[in-house]
Amino acid sequence: MKLAKPRRSDGSLLSSLPWTLAALAFALLPHLRYLPFWIGASFLACAGWRMLIERRRMALPPTWLRATLALGGFLGVLGTYQMISGVGPGSALLAIMASLKLLETRQRRDQFVLLFIAIFLVMSALLREQYLWSLPYLVAALVLTMTAWLRMSGDPGESTRASFAIGTRLVAYAVPLAAVMWVFFPRISVPFWAVPIDTGSGTTGLSNHMSPGDISSLSQSGAVAFRVRFEDRVPAPRERYWRAMVLYNFDGRNWSGNEPLLSQARNLQIDVGGEPLRYEMILEPNRQHWVPALELVQGWELSNTVMGRTFELTRVYPIDQRISFTMTSYPTYRIEPELSMSVQGWYLRFPHEQNPQTSTLALAMFRQAGSPERYVDAVLSYFHEQDFYYSLQPPALGSNPVDRFLFDTRKGFCEHFASAFTLMMRAAGVPARVVLGYQGGEVNPLGGYMIVRQSDAHAWSEVWFQGRGWIRVDPTAAVAPERIELGYTDSLLDGAATAWGGGTPSEFLHRIRLSLDAMNARWNDWVLGYGPDRQTSVMEMLGMVNPGWRKMMLTLVTLVVTLTLIVSALLMWRYRPPRPDRARILYRRFTKRVGIEPALGETPRNYANRAQQVSALSATAIHATTDAYLAARYGGDAAAMLRLEKSLKTLR
Amino acid sequence: MSTEAVTQQATLDAAVQQLGNIVLGKQAQIELALACLLARGHLLIEDLPGLGKTILAQSLARVLDLSFSRIQFTSDLLPADIVGVSVFNKGSGEFEFQPGPVFAQLVLADEVNRATPKAQSALLEAMEEQQVSVDGKTRTLPEPFFVVATQNPADQIGTFPLPESQMDRFLMRLELGYPNAADEREIITGDDRRTMLTEMNAVTSPATLLELQRAARRVHMSDAIVDYIQALVRQTRESAEIEVGLSPRGAQALALAARALAFLRKHPGVFPDDVQAVFPPVAGHRLKPASAANRRKPNELCQHVLDSVAIP
Numbered sequence: 001m002k003l004a005k006p007r008r009s010d011g012s013l014l015s016s017l018p019w020t021l022a023a024l025a026f027a028l029l030p031h032l033r034y035l036p037f038w039i040g041a042s043f044l045a046c047a048g049w050r051m052l053i054e055r056r057r058m059a060l061p062p063t064w065l066r067a068t069l070a071l072g073g074f075l076g077v078l079g080t081y082q083m084i085s086g087v088g089p090g091s092a093l094l095a096i097m098a099s100l101k102l103l104e105t106r107q108r109r110d111q112f113v114l115l116f117i118a119i120f121l122v123m124s125a126l127l128r129e130q131y132l133w134s135l136p137y138l139v140a141a142l143v144l145t146m147t148a149w150l151r152m153s154g155d156p157g158e159s160t161r162a163s164f165a166i167g168t169r170l171v172a173y174a175v176p177l178a179a180v181m182w183v184f185f186p187r188i189s190v191p192f193w194a195v196p197i198d199t200g201s202g203t204t205g206l207s208n209h210m211s212p213g214d215i216s217s218l219s220q221s222g223a224v225a226f227r228v229r230f231e232d233r234v235p236a237p238r239e240r241y242w243r244a245m246v247l248y249n250f251d252g253r254n255w256s257g258n259e260p261l262l263s264q265a266r267n268l269q270i271d272v273g274g275e276p277l278r279y280e281m282i283l284e285p286n287r288q289h290w291v292p293a294l295e296l297v298q299g300w301e302l303s304n305t306v307m308g309r310t311f312e313l314t315r316v317y318p319i320d321q322r323i324s325f326t327m328t329s330y331p332t333y334r335i336e337p338e339l340s341m342s343v344q345g346w347y348l349r350f351p352h353e354q355n356p357q358t359s360t361l362a363l364a365m366f367r368q369a370g371s372p373e374r375y376v377d378a379v380l381s382y383f384h385e386q387d388f389y390y391s392l393q394p395p396a397l398g399s400n401p402v403d404r405f406l407f408d409t410r411k412g413f414c415e416h417f418a419s420a421f422t423l424m425m426r427a428a429g430v431p432a433r434v435v436l437g438y439q440g441g442e443v444n445p446l447g448g449y450m451i452v453r454q455s456d457a458h459a460w461s462e463v464w465f466q467g468r469g470w471i472r473v474d475p476t477a478a479v480a481p482e483r484i485e486l487g488y489t490d491s492l493l494d495g496a497a498t499a500w501g502g503g504t505p506s507e508f509l510h511r512i513r514l515s516l517d518a519m520n521a522r523w524n525d526w527v528l529g530y531g532p533d534r535q536t537s538v539m540e541m542l543g544m545v546n547p548g549w550r551k552m553m554l555t556l557v558t559l560v561v562t563l564t565l566i567v568s569a570l571l572m573w574r575y576r577p578p579r580p581d582r583a584r585i586l587y588r589r590f591t592k593r594v595g596i597e598p599a600l601g602e603t604p605r606n607y608a609n610r611a612q613q614v615s616a617l618s619a620t621a622i623h624a625t626t627d628a629y630l631a632a633r634y635g636g637d638a639a640a641m642l643r644l645e646k647s648l649k650t651l652r
Numbered sequence: 653m654s655t656e657a658v659t660q661q662a663t664l665d666a667a668v669q670q671l672g673n674i675v676l677g678k679q680a681q682i683e684l685a686l687a688c689l690l691a692r693g694h695l696l697i698e699d700l701p702g703l704g705k706t707i708l709a710q711s712l713a714r715v716l717d718l719s720f721s722r723i724q725f726t727s728d729l730l731p732a733d734i735v736g737v738s739v740f741n742k743g744s745g746e747f748e749f750q751p752g753p754v755f756a757q758l759v760l761a762d763e764v765n766r767a768t769p770k771a772q773s774a775l776l777e778a779m780e781e782q783q784v785s786v787d788g789k790t791r792t793l794p795e796p797f798f799v800v801a802t803q804n805p806a807d808q809i810g811t812f813p814l815p816e817s818q819m820d821r822f823l824m825r826l827e828l829g830y831p832n833a834a835d836e837r838e839i840i841t842g843d844d845r846r847t848m849l850t851e852m853n854a855v856t857s858p859a860t861l862l863e864l865q866r867a868a869r870r871v872h873m874s875d876a877i878v879d880y881i882q883a884l885v886r887q888t889r890e891s892a893e894i895e896v897g898l899s900p901r902g903a904q905a906l907a908l909a910a911r912a913l914a915f916l917r918k919h920p921g922v923f924p925d926d927v928q929a930v931f932p933p934v935a936g937h938r939l940k941p942a943s944a945a946n947r948r949k950p951n952e953l954c955q956h957v958l959d960s961v962a963i964p
Contacts, residue, residue, distance in 0.1 A: 581876065601959045603924040635920030636872045 008059045013105070017054055019148035020111050020118075021047045024098050026144050027121035030137065031091045034128060036080050039095050042073070046099035061103050070100050087127045094121050111152045118145050132516075132523040142171050176563050184556035186549035187532040210247060210415050210436065210459060211254040211401075224284055225438060225456065226292060227521055229449040231278040235294065237440065239331050241460065241472065242292040242452060244437035246310035248347060250426070252354035253401055255419060255434050257310075265309040269469070272298055274332035282324040282449075282524060289314045292437055292452075295472065296335065299328035310433070311335055311470075324529055337469040339431070347431035347464060350423055355402040358420070362427035372430045376463055376473055379424050383417065383478040386410070390480035414439075414476040418459040421475035431464040435472070447518035583633040586644050590625050593617070593651055604630055621651055660864055661918055666855040667715050668916075674711045674848055675704050677835035681826050683916060684933055685712060685800075689861075690868040691912035693823020693905070694779050694799040696764075696937065701804065703828045706762060707845050709800040713758040716861055717854030719794065721756035723775075725767035727810065731774035735784040749786060754778050757794050757858060761801040765811040775799065776818045796861055816940065823905055824933035827951070864915075871911040872921035879964045880927055881906050887961045888939060893953060896940035909934050924963045931958055 025047070032040050053060060073096035081089040098117045105111060122141045126134060146167030150158070247255040277294060291305055291313040302325040304316040339347075352359065365382070369375035387410060394412040397404045402420050405412055418434050425432035439458035441450040460474040530538075539547035544555070591598055591607070594615045598607045608626040612619040625647045631640035664686070671682045685708060688695045697705045706722075713720035723734055736752030753759065754775065761775055778784050779799050783792045801822065804811060819825070831839065839845070856864070881903055889897030898906070907922075909930035914922040935957070936950035948956075 599959075601928075601961055601963065603928055603963060605923070605925045630923050631920050634872075634874045634877055634923050636874055637920050640920075 009053050009057050009106075013107075013111070014054050016108075016111065016148070016152035017051065017105075019144075019151040020114050021051070021102075023118045023141070023145040023148040024114060024121075026141050027118040027125075028095055028098075030125040030128065031095065031121065034088060035092055035095060036076075038076065039092055039099075043095055043099045046102045050102040050105065060106065066100060066103055069103070070096075073100060087124060091121060091124045091128075094124065108152055111148075115145055115149055115152075118148075130528055132520045135527075139171065142174075143168050146170050173567055176567070177560060180556065180559045180563060182530075183535075183538065184552050184559065186552045187530070187535045210256075210419070210434065223454045224517065225286070225452050225454050226284055227282040227449050227451055227524075228294075228441065229280040229282070231280075233275075233277065234443060234450065235277060235331060239294075240439060240441050241295045241435075241458075241474075242438040242441075243295045243297075243312055243435055244290045244292040245312045245435075246462070247434040247436060248310070250350045250419075250423065252351040253399075255422075257436075265307060268307065268309075268311070269336045269338065270296070270298070270311075271334040271337075272296065272330035272332065273334075274330055277329045277331065278326060279329070280324055280326050282322065282521070282529070283319055284322055285320050287318050287320050289316075289318055291315050291319070293327055294329040295331070296333040297327055297329045301325045301327070322524055322528055323531070324525070335469045336464070337467050339464060344431045344464070347433055348426050348429060350426045355400045355423065357400075357403045357407055358423055359427040361406070362424040365424075366428035366430075372428075372463070372465055375428055375430065376425070379421060380473070380475060380478040383421070383475055388412075388417075388479045390476065414459045417475040417479060418461050421473065422461045425461070425463055433462050433470075435460050435462055439474070442514075444514050444518050444521075446515050447521050449521060451517055451521075581633060583629055583641060583644060586641075586648055587629045587633070590629070590648055590651070593648075594622070617651060621647065625651065657867070660860075660867060663856045663860065664864070664916055670715045670852060670855060671708075671711055674845060674852065675708050676838055677831045678704070678708070678828060680929070681708070681828055683913065684824060684826055684930065687909060687913040687916050687930065688824045688933075689716070689796075689798055690865055690915060691823055691908040692796070692865055693909065694801070694821060696819070696822040696825040697800065697802045697828065698805060698825055699802075699828045703830065704845075705802040705828060706760065707849070708828070709758070709760040709802070710849055711852060712798075712800065713760075714849060714852045715855055716758070717857050718757035718796070718798070718861075720758050720760070721753040722760040722762060723753045724762045725764050725771065727766060727768060729767040729771040731771055734771060734774045735778065735786055738787050747787070749789075749791070751791075752784075754784060755791075755793060757796055758798045758800065761799055763804060764801040765803045765813055767812065769812055769815075772812065772814060772818065775801075776814075776821050779821050796858055796865070816938075819937045820899075820901065822937065823909060824930070825937040826933050868912040868915040869908075871915045871919070873907065873911060874921055876964045877910070877922045877924070877927060878907075880924060880961070881910070883961045883964070884927070884931065884935075884957060887957050888935065891953075891957060891960075893942050893948065893956065894939050895942040898935055898938055902935065902938045905938075906930065906934050928958055 025043070028040070028043060049061075052058065074093070077089050077092045077096060078084060081092065083089055084093065094117055098114060098121070101110065101114055101117065105114065118141075122138060122145070126138070143164070144167075147160075147164045150163040150167055151160070245257050247257045249256045276298070279294070281291075281293070283291065291300070291302065293300065293313050296311060297307075297313065300313060302313075302315065302323065305313055306316075307313055362379075365378050366375045369378045389411045390413060391411040392413055394405075394416060395409045397409065402423050405416050406420055422432045422434050436457075436459050438452050438456045439460070440456045441452040443450050458476070460472060460476065462470040463473050464470050535552075536547050539552065544551055587604070594611045594617060596611060596614055598604075602610075604626045608622050611617070612622050615622065625644065628640050628644035628647055631637040632644050667686060668679075668682060671686070672679060675682060685695055685697075689712065697708065699705060710720065710722075712718075723729075732752065734752050734754050736750050736755065738747040738749050740746075741748045759775075764772060764775070774784075778793060782795075782797050783790050785791070803814070830836070884906070885898045885903045887897075888894050891897070906927065910922045910926045913930050914926040917923075917926065919926060932951045932954040935954050939950060939953060941948060941950070941953055
């Protein structure tokens with residue numbers, strides 16, 4: 001009986017393993033941000049362990065241990081994500097697979113599997129995010145993987161530099177194919193297949209409710225919400241109100257709106273005036289239905305998008321990829337000048353048992369003011385004159401949040417002011433509601449467009465007056481006008497400048513950020529924004545009549561086949577076998593005629609001596625032909641070629 | 653063929669013939685030794701004593717009309733015994749340089765492996781630089797300058813084998829081997845070789861020899877032969893039986909020697925036969941056999957390489 005002994009590593013992978021590990025680690029890099037910590041740690045541990053095994057010529061871990069680890073990893077992924085499909089759990093499983101496969105990597109074949117996993121990881125990183133750096137990352141990862149591949153399968157004597165050069169060249173060969181695929185692969189307007197995007201990481205941007213009692217993390221995020229390119233004029237900062245959704249239900253703590261209404265509201269009363277603003281909106285994916293628009297939007301070239309009852313735009317499909325489209329807005333407008341009593345009542349509801357002090361104050365102030373218009377001014381000046389502060393770190397508010405805010409803490413950000421203001425309106429019998437959206441936007445001088453970030457998210461109020469309709473009132477402006485005039489970013493910059501005693505470092509960083517964003521915007525515009533519409537126009541530009549997916553597919557296949565043929569032809573030409581010498585062809589004919597094959601390493605002279613023993617041909621003929629061949633092939637003697645041909649003919 | 657070339661060839665034929673009269677039955681070695689000198693390379697003859705090493709060297713000097721000196725290497729030989737020494741002259745009151753035996757056109761370094769490495773390296777340096785430095789003064793050696801070194805096989809007692817790096821200084825290493833019965837008979841019954849040596853006539857002058865050397869460098873070498881040399885060199889590097897294969901300098905030496913031999917043989921270009929003929933003497937002492945194949949002689953290794961590379 002043979003005893004199964006654990007096989008020890010023989011150190012033969014020592015030269016290629018570090019490369020494989022590097023390729024894997026690089027492939028894993030963009031996932032690390034999203035994956036639970038223990039996955040990265042276990043990859044590092046397995047990689048270190050495997051290197052140690054190879055260095056010290058130790059044995060690989062036994063099967064039972066590997067099986068246990070595999071089961072543990074699987075259960076860990078299941079426990080973290082509660083499922084095993086989707087980008088998150090998928091890449092987590094891939095990472096676990098790669099880590100554990102390392103522990104049973106004995107030979108090249110196993111390293112192949114590892115490198116395939118590396119390529120899969122690189123591809124799945126693109127499902128997560130596609131930024132400007134995705135392309136260089138992709139190329140670098142592929143080159144690294146190819147180099148690792150060559151380190152593993154190539155000539156062991158090949159230098160690292162040579163492997164790298166060949167790997168780079170292989171990737172370069174693929175570039176034209178990739179470019180053709182990218183241009184011609186038909187883009188489809190609805191998602192081709194639903195990639196389950198990480199739901200665990202949550203939606204970014206606004207949510208359709210607001211509870212000012214809880215601290216918002218939203219306003220801290222510098223992520224881009226959307227970019228806007230205005231056609232001729234850029235609206236003044238105080239006009240930059242981007243309406244996203246309207247909240248009208250108040251339960252004493254929370255404001256909420258309806259779930260998005262996916263049908264076009266009928267008979268909307270809109271009068272617009274003034275100079276229209278036309279602009280291109282480039283919206284980052286927010287995985288929600290609402291579409292922000294400058295107040296008040298009247299035209300939008302985005303399909304499946306409707307305006308709801310409260311003048312907000314919603315799209316039937318959630319926005320899960322970057323889209324760009326043009327819009328037209330009118331800064332001067334009048335909406336719903338007439339409302340029925342029942343609808344007015346709808347905008348007056350609030351739980352009367354809560355926030356009693358607010359109600360009392362509201363009624364008293366209304367009585368003093370006399371008219372709704374003057375009451376609005378009175379409340380705004382109340383905010384302005386009393387010691388209210390704008391703060392991003394307000395204290396928690398408890399069960400009567402508005403009372404506590406108005407009479408006690410007096411610190412808050414837009415949501416607190418909008419909430420308190422709207423409640424005060426309703427308590428005094430003035431119909432009002434909260435509007436959520438973005439306020440501000442920063443013009444990037446480098447790209448000629450405006451960036452609106454998640455930190456520009458804002459809440460304000462709308463108050464309804466008979467005959468004038470809904471009027472925007474921003475109570476935050478009464479407290480912190482600079483927040484409105486300068487926008488969030490600049491007001492924060494001011495704070496930083498005073499705190500640091502000088503504006504240079506953060507200003508410099510800000511400039512870098514702006515130029516990076518300009519590059520990113522261009523990348524989004526030209527590369528990621530290459531959607532169905534742009535593809536169609538490019539196809540038309542290339543001379544395709546009525547571009548459709550069939551024609552594109554046909555062109556794609558034709559081009560891919562042609563390119564492959566061209567590249568193969570070039571490679572075959574480059575690595576063609578040396579053209580057989582004419583003298584050599586003749587000499588081969590001669591050896592066939594003689595009847596015996598020259599031995600390996602046998603010189604023509606030695607062959608001739610051997611041939612004259614066995615062949616029926618005359619010794620003189622054999623030697624004459626051999627001499628002619630030697631002179632023709634090695635003597636550089638052109639006349640000898642004729643002699644060779646002649647003596648071959650006489651042999652016949 | 654130009655008249656000049658014709659006379660050159662006639663000179664060489666005469667040289668080969670004269671040498672063949674003295675060193676009997678060693679046609680191939682004579683040819684290779686001449687080719688070595690034509691390629692401006694130094695020669696190492698390795699064999700047991702009494703096989704005609706010294707005779708071959710002396711007759712080469714004779715027939716090519718070169719000034720000859722002989723250094724018998726012994727274990728107490730000093731570098732100064734080779735390159736010379738400055739001696740104080742009482743009459744003039746100055747130091748005078750007494751040139752050593754190395755100041756000759758053909759230097760026979762007999763039993764070079766009997767001397768200490770220090771003495772060996774004095775000679776090897778002179779071979780490499782074609783000049784010697786004594787008392788801080790550089791003195792040029794005569795032109796042409798050949799060293800024919802003889803050596804007993806390294807497994808004999810009391811020898812200092814030349815290190816591999818210094819073996820590289822010799823273009824060729826030849827083995828003479830025993831003569832066959834008929835030739836040995838003639839050696840026994842015939843005239844004394846040393847007497848015959850004195851009766852030999854020079855067939856050429858040092859100036860002609862330099863011309864011959866220049867002509868040998870111009871022999872046509874086709875791409876096919878360059879490919880062949882490269883394939884051979886690659887094979888020495890890849891063969892499992894060889895630990896260290898030929899260096900690029902070794903490949904260059906191979907090409908030079910093949911050209912010289914082709915010139916000697918009056919070939920219109922370098923033939924595969926020329927390459928094959930010079931391959932064992934050029935490559936043999938530059939290869940380091942793998943330990944497993946230690947018992948295999950260098951010449952056998954070389955033959956093995958030749959038998960496993962196709963001729964393009």
